[in-house]
Amino acid sequence: MQTQRETAAEARAHRDTAQQAIADIARFLQDNFSQRVTAYVAGIEDAKQVGKWCKAQNAPRFDSEVRLRTAYQIFRIIEGAENCHTARAWMIGMNPQLEDDSPLQAIAEDRFKDVMAAARSYLQGDL
Template identity: 55%
Template structure:
């Protein structure tokens, strides 16, 4: 394996590990606030698979807690967002989350997370970070 490829893979693994640790350590209110600030309240609600965007604000303020299924989706979205942001930028991460993705049959990663396909989204995110 050429050293360029080895160092690229090492950076990718390190980015994935940082994204995982960040996601695990954050409280759900902080995750909801981050996603609301960076993706908007409506898109965050869609990711969480809920119909009332105002609920995201309640989660972000710590007034209420999401159901476990919504929390899983929010944590998955944050982990993917952090992985892309670490490799690229905040703006690229946002665009990646809302844009059509050829590895996801041209669906947006945010919608795929809402549909419960967060593993597929993480695979696509890692491929993107790895340059594929």
């Protein structure tokens, strides 16, 4: 069961994600994970497209935008409870609740609900 604090943190992360332009989200992910990793999460092969997204020269396809927004929102949820370094490590590390895939890998595979469940478990101290 989620505490009020966890629910509030999720609500803040959701609101922040909804209010951010995709260019800002792409830039944030590129800054925290690299252009290549951001491209992987978005499901594209040409990492240079991420740089174009960051400059708002063009926009990602719908499915790529969903993945980027999901990665950003989950990162912000973990960061809100911990810190930036822990959130980054959690996002790239193996996760037993995700069959030892990283949350970023699971997001790239469209396993959004699984990653959110893993994030909630982490925040509750279950993992």
